[in-house]
Amino acid sequence: MRVQAREFRSQQPVEIVVEDGKIAAINEIESAETLPIVAPGLFDLQINGYGGTWFSDEKLTVEKCLEALRAHYQYGITHLFPTLITNSYEALENGFAIIRQACEKEAWANRMVLGCHLEGPYIATEDGPRGAHPLDQVRACDWDEVQRLQAASGNRIRLLTLAPESPGAPEFITNCVNNGIAISIGHTAANTEQIGAAVAAGATLSTHLGNGAHGTLRRHPNYIWDQLGEPKLTASIISDGHHLPASVVRSFYFAKGKDGIVLTCDASGLAGCEPGVHDYHGAKFEVLESGKVVIAGQSQFLAGSGVQTDVCIATMVEMTGCSLADAWDMATINPARISHVECAKLAVGKPADFVLFEHDSANAKLHVLQTIADGEVVFGSF
Template identity: 55%
Template sequence: MLSLHARRYDTLEPVRITLAGDRIAAVEPAWPDGAVADWPIVAPGLFDLQINGHGGVWFSDDALTPEQVRTAVTAYPRFGVTRLCPTLITNSFDGLAQGFRAIRQACEQDPLVSRLVAACHLEGPYISKEDGPRGAHPLEHVRPADWNEFQKLQEISGQRIRLVTLAPEADGAIEFIRTATANGVVIAIGHTAATPEQVRAAVDAGATLSTHLGNGCHAMLHRHRNYLLEQLAEPRLTASLITDGHHLPAALVKIILKVKTPRKIVLTCDAAGWAGCPPGVYESKLGRSELLDSGKLVVAGQRELLAGSAQETDVCVVKVREFAGVSWKDALDMTSRNPAQLLGFEPARLRRGGRAELFLFRHEPGAQRLTVQATIVSGEVCCGQLDRR
């Protein structure tokens, strides 16, 4: 059995947690002789449902290999992540097929990768063709929703695609939503220029998530009738937010939290393949990008137009607390419990019988990210180390 001492993320009370295999055997009060302010905080492992790669590896790479998948996926426990969804964006069928094939092979070859990859996220290619909503997705591969194509990709992935982001106005989208949700696939609205009526039709058909709400939009919207407000007002939609400090201003994060409440928000880093790389100019099939010293990823040659995110998930936890003043409990539940429940997985919880997926961390006031001491996946310390007490 493995045991650890830390302060609970939800109450900050000192506890002793005992693990037996991939489950929590006991959570008991700890009775330390001295102060516990220097004890790490323990929380359920982070679950990020939108990660595009890491360290120069893109899951959408046409030549993706299982070895590259392993390198990118196993980087994330260093940031407290115990489950994630490799995300493939708009591409040709062959390009998507190669990505899902490599992810499947990596999961079948490496037990740790299999444990970390909860599911896959297909973001596109059934999205808006318009500049702004389309974001960085390549126009030449945007196409109507096609259930037959999706079924082929699902088979190639080994039935791992659990989340699809699409635009409600794409040809065939509403029927695709009905069929997908009937087959256990979660549908998100994103990269859309939909009318309010089209947004409501998508939700009526079964869509339950707004992908990175507030991003992938036109620069200018009608002040009343627009897809952003319609999704914000729709109580059946959970909203995912990129709270990396660059994608959304603090005021908008506060507004969305007030309207949706932390129970209906999922935090994601939406990390690009350049996350984890040093500052510099990089090039991929999506174009030239520059990673600035600030951590902001922009289209090369200017400083404002974003080219994705280069931050990992723990940064988003810190930033949502800075922007909106939420508790550790709310910030971490939005990054662990909520995404798991949305996708139909058992959330990790700090209680007897809960999944042994935990991480221990500290945070210095003013620091831009967490200092992760150890991450536990399926009852095993996969990075860092535990204190001996």
């Protein structure tokens, strides 16, 4: 396979030669044609499902899991962490076991799934910080439970979101970190001391900072400032245009710098669904015409996102003025570093996982033309 495009950092026209699923050469070329941009496949560490399928659903099947995973190729996503949110132990165990079976069944799925993200159930009980997570399934930190879930996943849990005020959090965090599970602070109402203790124990990330929070906070101190001002914490943000105002995104970006931000779409299981009201676990959620996913009956309280990482990149560039290359790093290199995995890279000798696209900067959109994974065209055509 030979692909001609403009390299996403330099904008230099190049020809990428693919052999045996790997990048064999990247050669600069002269071209008078208008070529698309080429960049490494995206990696999102927080995706809850797609098309009505939730990875944390006790009714998840291998077929539904594979269908939900494959759908992400159309958005330039070649790697992700299926994310399971607060639920009963039985539902979580089933979700992780099904993901393991899906990865064992299909080699492409095993390559796409770099790990799993457990978001909860060790989070705040308060309305606001708890977000859309079910109150009756929130519980104290339980290392034994995580070990059993890890076994069900085939050792795929690589990231866990918790609230530092959850009983037993510091010791629990240390156990996780010592066993290869990165810890993120999220869905929390923790005070300054509790956040400091979590960082001292090994927490390194903030989950969708600025969301999963009270509608009104004291001006200072508060748990957003405490995390934003902590240099040991990288901040993941949902830059989809709905979750955070542009001024907040800019403030987070300028505070943390390009290396301290991780972009995630936090796509819910309703991403890709038609607008309307949908039932899940006895609760009603609504996909609005704008693409927002909310708790049904109002338009303010969100329940995950309805768009994917490509939208977050384009919106990040528009909101902050950062370069396309820097935004791309926030959705590849940065999340891979924080979760200790290897994502796609546009380099000789690396797996051929890349995406061809056009960047419509005037309208803050990316148009994915083609996605290549492991040297195979998995979306689009030449």
